[in-house]
Amino acid sequence: MLINQDLAAFMASPVMIILGTRDDALVPEIARAVGAVVRREEGCVDLAVSEWQWSKTVANVRANGQLAVTFARPSDYVSYQVKGHATVASAAAEHVALARRYIESMASTLGELGLERRVVAPWLVERDLVTLCLSVQEIFVQTPGAKAGQLIEQFP
Template sequence: MIPAQLAGFLESGVSVLVATRDARLSPDALRAMGVRVERGGAELTVFLPAATSREALANLRDNGRIAVCFSRAADHRSVQVKGRAVEVGEAGADERERLERYLDALAEAWGVIGIPARATLRLAHWPCHAVRVRVEGVFVQTPGPDAGAPLVDVAGRAP
């Protein structure tokens, strides 16, 4: 489950990377264009640009396994969510504004570390596929002694 205080972090302008694998266990990775944590926190929807997600979508249709890594550039706070894709479809026109807000927030966040906004704003982001993921585990990925540990005390422990 994803608690509300963590949902805010995941839905902010953090870097979102997605990893999938094929039947031979060969990995594929790509940049996502944000997420939406679904009500209750048991699922999230991750948005994959159509221009870069062909292999990932094939992998998800084959086995459904997915890992989504969230990382904030300014301090490297990072979280990984692992789960199974339960629905794959095209993102609706009503979601485009959400994705554009995400891209603006990412440009601002990366600007803090010197990446020009014009570079970030050129990332492929529309059209997108919406992948609904059933959350099976949440892990601390922030560099340090807890990296890789399950995020078990969701009420009192922030990654």
């Protein structure tokens, strides 16, 4: 599976990254990632996540591997969702560096939209980072409007 180059660039840009998981009782859990590395050729996305802050999300991925990730640009809410199977790995040095760059970039981006750093700081945490390695199986448009929810790619 090959992730479209434009979508890969969008997912790696300063966008909000919202994670959705569920436990075995189908109780949903939401979290945020602090950066994404898109491995286009492999059809995978590595997501930097604070296990300290989002322990239930990480536990859900460990338990069942199901993960949905929404990438939303805060200036206009252009959004895409990718779904697939994920595993949890230790954060490599590149993921720690990515998280730090992402946090600075998102704080700046959101600041330009009027949100003070003290407001967004609780969303952007790099403590006890792990990497969620997502093998993308489906891609959806999530931008509000007539195409919201439309499947644009599906892979076996």
